[in-house]
Amino acid sequence: MNPIRVTQFGLGPIGQACVKVLLQKPGLELVGGIDVDPQKVGQDIGEVCGLDQSLGMAVRGDGAAALADWRPQVVVHTTFSFLDHIEEQLATIIRAGAHIVSSSEELFYPFQRDPEFCQRIDALAKQHGVAVIGTGVNPGFSMDILPLCLTGVCTEVSKIVATRVVDTGQRRLPLQKKTGAGLSRQEFEERLAAGRFGHIGLRESALAVMDTLGWPVDEIEESIRPVIAETEMTTAFLTVEPQQVAGLRQIMRVKSGGQERLVLDLQISVGAKEPHDRVEIIGDPPFSMRIEGGIFGRTATIAALVNTIPKIINAPPGLRTMMELPVPHAFGR
Amino acid sequence: MNPIRVTQFGLGPIGQACVKVLLQKPGLELVGGIDVDPQKVGQDIGEVCGLDQSLGMAVRGDGAAALADWRPQVVVHTTFSFLDHIEEQLATIIRAGAHIVSSSEELFYPFQRDPEFCQRIDALAKQHGVAVIGTGVNPGFSMDILPLCLTGVCTEVSKIVATRVVDTGQRRLPLQKKTGAGLSRQEFEERLAAGRFGHIGLRESALAVMDTLGWPVDEIEESIRPVIAETEMTTAFLTVEPQQVAGLRQIMRVKSGGQERLVLDLQISVGAKEPHDRVEIIGDPPFSMRIEGGIFGRTATIAALVNTIPKIINAPPGLRTMMELPVPHAFGR
Numbered sequence: 001m002n003p004i005r006v007t008q009f010g011l012g013p014i015g016q017a018c019v020k021v022l023l024q025k026p027g028l029e030l031v032g033g034i035d036v037d038p039q040k041v042g043q044d045i046g047e048v049c050g051l052d053q054s055l056g057m058a059v060r061g062d063g064a065a066a067l068a069d070w071r072p073q074v075v076v077h078t079t080f081s082f083l084d085h086i087e088e089q090l091a092t093i094i095r096a097g098a099h100i101v102s103s104s105e106e107l108f109y110p111f112q113r114d115p116e117f118c119q120r121i122d123a124l125a126k127q128h129g130v131a132v133i134g135t136g137v138n139p140g141f142s143m144d145i146l147p148l149c150l151t152g153v154c155t156e157v158s159k160i161v162a163t164r165v166v167d168t169g170q171r172r173l174p175l176q177k178k179t180g181a182g183l184s185r186q187e188f189e190e191r192l193a194a195g196r197f198g199h200i201g202l203r204e205s206a207l208a209v210m211d212t213l214g215w216p217v218d219e220i221e222e223s224i225r226p227v228i229a230e231t232e233m234t235t236a237f238l239t240v241e242p243q244q245v246a247g248l249r250q251i252m253r254v255k256s257g258g259q260e261r262l263v264l265d266l267q268i269s270v271g272a273k274e275p276h277d278r279v280e281i282i283g284d285p286p287f288s289m290r291i292e293g294g295i296f297g298r299t300a301t302i303a304a305l306v307n308t309i310p311k312i313i314n315a316p317p318g319l320r321t322m323m324e325l326p327v328p329h330a331f332g333r
Numbered sequence: 334m335n336p337i338r339v340t341q342f343g344l345g346p347i348g349q350a351c352v353k354v355l356l357q358k359p360g361l362e363l364v365g366g367i368d369v370d371p372q373k374v375g376q377d378i379g380e381v382c383g384l385d386q387s388l389g390m391a392v393r394g395d396g397a398a399a400l401a402d403w404r405p406q407v408v409v410h411t412t413f414s415f416l417d418h419i420e421e422q423l424a425t426i427i428r429a430g431a432h433i434v435s436s437s438e439e440l441f442y443p444f445q446r447d448p449e450f451c452q453r454i455d456a457l458a459k460q461h462g463v464a465v466i467g468t469g470v471n472p473g474f475s476m477d478i479l480p481l482c483l484t485g486v487c488t489e490v491s492k493i494v495a496t497r498v499v500d501t502g503q504r505r506l507p508l509q510k511k512t513g514a515g516l517s518r519q520e521f522e523e524r525l526a527a528g529r530f531g532h533i534g535l536r537e538s539a540l541a542v543m544d545t546l547g548w549p550v551d552e553i554e555e556s557i558r559p560v561i562a563e564t565e566m567t568t569a570f571l572t573v574e575p576q577q578v579a580g581l582r583q584i585m586r587v588k589s590g591g592q593e594r595l596v597l598d599l600q601i602s603v604g605a606k607e608p609h610d611r612v613e614i615i616g617d618p619p620f621s622m623r624i625e626g627g628i629f630g631r632t633a634t635i636a637a638l639v640n641t642i643p644k645i646i647n648a649p650p651g652l653r654t655m656m657e658l659p660v661p662h663a664f665g666r
Contacts, residue, residue, distance in 0.1 A: 021488045024488075024489075137486055141485065141486050145482070145485070145660055146482065146483075148660055148661075148662040149478070149479065149482045149660050149661060149662065150479075151640075151661075151662045151663035152474065152478070152636070152637060152640050152660075152661025152662050152663065153470055153474050153628055153632075153633035153634075153636045153637055153640075153661075154632075154633075154636050154640075154663045155354045155357075155632055155635055155636040155639065155663075156357075156663065156665075157663045212662055213662060213663060213664065214664050214665060283663070284632055284636075285628060285629035285632045285633060287624050287626065287627075287628050287629075288624065288625065289622055289623070289624050290622070290623055290624075290625075291620050291621065291622050291623075292621065292623075293620065294620075295486055295618060295620050296618035296620075299486075299487075299488055299617055299618045300486035300487075300618060301486075302488055303485070303486045303487050303488040303617075304485060304486055306488065307484075307485050307486075307487075322660070323659060323660060323662075324659055325659060325660075326656060326657050326658060326659060326660075327478055327481055327482050327485075327655070327656055327658075327659075327660050327661070328481075328482055328484075328485025328486075328660070329481040329482065329484045329485050329545055329546060329656075330484035330485065330487045330488075330489065330490045330546060330616070331546065331547050332489075332547060
């Protein structure tokens, strides 16, 4: 079998890590990398990704022309979180005839947020015979696909509670910053009021679970509050003083038929105690799953993207979701 | 949308419990029950299943004629574990034009055990435009679909260890008997030597995981040994004396490329300590999932069967596996 030709679109930290994994996977062939950063364009992809070796391929910034030259079957897309920021990029890739696996959190389940976007992308993808999907660890796994999969052995489910606690102390600076580490309480509240702050995709996870289980949504209540440091904490990148923000806790509660049926409870903060992933199913049978230490999010997101490549090429054309694809799994080696 | 017409084939304890769940699910309509037991044939299905109400449908023993009358879209098949015992039943159902969801453990992944059986069933199913699948909790979930799903967030996996400990003390007599409870050591060894003893389907789980991950199987080593009671234990059905068999421990170790890469470790015994399900992924990221108390197997198997109904009607015709269907999940209410 010929390897699947894959282009990496977006060479930030996640995209760079994707390149490393793509190079290791049997059955995949990296055919180019795209980024708009003028500092990266023209550089060898291997160098940009911090590899020891040159890959003999320069990063290009001219998406459409580069894709026309490389003709990838799949593009791994890791640029922005928000639908309005990615639509033009997605359209360019679709017109080049490539399937898309994207880390855009809003793309995981975009139907309620922007139905017109969905219609446009779905129609364009069908016109060009390609499939488009958003995935990652969260959204994409911990608070949606994994809980859903667990309900597969339940004759009935009355409520699901998914909890994820992430200690960002060992993680990258962007994640620490995105979750408010080092801000004052007031700065946190200002950022929150300005919008598009906090973990992106929790609403997408919630809607995906509700819709897939066939539970009509009466009401969604979302809260984001700061996790305040009690003691000074220092990471490789910053110091959080006592009474400063260490991170955030974001909770989504969804009601259906007058009952609270889904709770997604996410804490991401420097020094978070007892990091873990947990899913509690209140149903028949009732049970509770726990992953002590939690799933390391960065690697998990890269894995979710790469592991979806062999599945997306067999998916029907259009805008797809992870709920439609076969059970996810690793491949190779 | 019209409800999916479902017939229950096999009205033993699992089949009876399926009927109860089928009746509760929106979107499903029970259209008859089949069993060969002359004590059941002619009785009302509601009575046979221990319901309070009559369903106005008599159990029939004449499979082909009954199916021709009822014209179900899906048959839930819960009769035997072994391929050679079910082939004729499957063929009858396929010829009646119904999709099949079966609890037969060997049908979960039958390709290595009996390739000719697979060819025959696959060809017949394609000829009649229906899909055939085997599922349940084990095989079907705890030691195959769930571990596979967890690897979906791994960039690489070097080894998987899945453990399931089931305390049969609160379970039905057939499960206690099937796992040797109350036998002497010698009787246990004799049963083992006679063959077809022990948990059915562990090999199927192992092969499904190996093949799906693309790991060639060098060597499979399976051991079954008795769990010996240290003290007297009494269940609702039997008493296990000290030094008698309380149940069994069955371990499957699979090597690929000279390395042990998959271990399935199953203990099913009266009084088993700390029942649980556990999956350890040695990979990147490494993590370990635990379900304290374990997933209650009987309900989980019924759920796996019923939850597969809405998926099998959309599957391509032929002999299918749970790895090909979308992520499993509950539905309704």
